């Protein structure tokens with residue numbers, strides 16, 4: 549079968565590899581849609597700390613498909629069934645796992661990092677993923693493409709929960725990439741009075757407007773602080789989400805928050821330079837809450853599927869390209885160019 553692989557310390561490659569064999573407690577999924585994530589791109593560019601030198605891995609973790617084979621000891625799944633899989637698998641035993649937050653498990657494992665991922669034709673699903681509820685039947689209303697996108701969507705649901713948006717809040721989102729736009733969708737659903745989106749690329753801001761942003765600001769061509777304060781009658785934004793890995797954006801968010809504002813650093817900073825400078829009195833005098841999230845849990849994944857099935861959200865505007873797996877090299881080049889939004893690979897044509 550065809551697979552997009554990465555070798556630690558080496559390179560990205562599209563190659564033929566054997567179809568994985570499954571154990572009696574595992575499932576084999578025929579991948580129908582698998583989207584390229586920033587994590588895949590970071591692995592290709594910088595490797596991953598969990599990989600040994602020379603170790604080869606099939607990339608990818610945002611995916612959906614049909615059950616191709618079911619191990620003899622697996623119950624509750626059948627061949628041909630449509631499934632989506634939440635890709636972070638906890639140990640199942642620590643406090644975080646027991647509380648349903650496998651994404652916070654100190655010992656979690658994930659597709660495309662700890663074991664072979666999904667940018668291929670068939671993906672082996674470990675027994676631990678099945679027993680912990682990571683493998684979910686897809687509602688018939690949810691397409692394979694949507695189910696692949698449900699993975700980043702579930703992470704943003706996690707972020708949106710952390711923001712505690714209240715009815716009538718003004719929400720400011722930094723970054724109009726796929727993650728920023730998913731935050732936009734959820735902020736509107738959560739009862740925000742107005743959503744302001746900021747980005748340095750006008751084309752991205754146009755897309756945000758088409759997706760319902762009430763105001764868009766390009767800080768390269770207008771004074772962001774002035775604009776936010778004038779839109780909020782001098783108070784600042786009630787909720788601020790940073791969906792871009794930019795130091796100055798994180799620093800500036802404190803100045804743009806209203807009293808009792810909530811700031812969510814959804815996007816992390818590069819590991820080698822994670823520090824920012826802030827005026828901590830802004831947190832003190834304005835009673836700010838500063839938070840951040842990483843990944844999403846099975847419950848967030850499930851919530852995403854329910855929202856998609858209800859047709860209350862439409863994720864298709866965040867997709868900028870769909871490629872057959874045979875053109876994965878081109879698809880990755882496009883994704884690395886920085887010009888693309890979400891790109892979906894279709895292994896089954």
Ligand SMILES: [Zn+2]
Pocket residue numbers: 585586587609610699700
């Ligand atoms: Zn991802």
Ligand SMILES: [Zn+2]
Pocket residue numbers: 638639640641642643644645646650653654655656
């Ligand atoms: Zn755990």
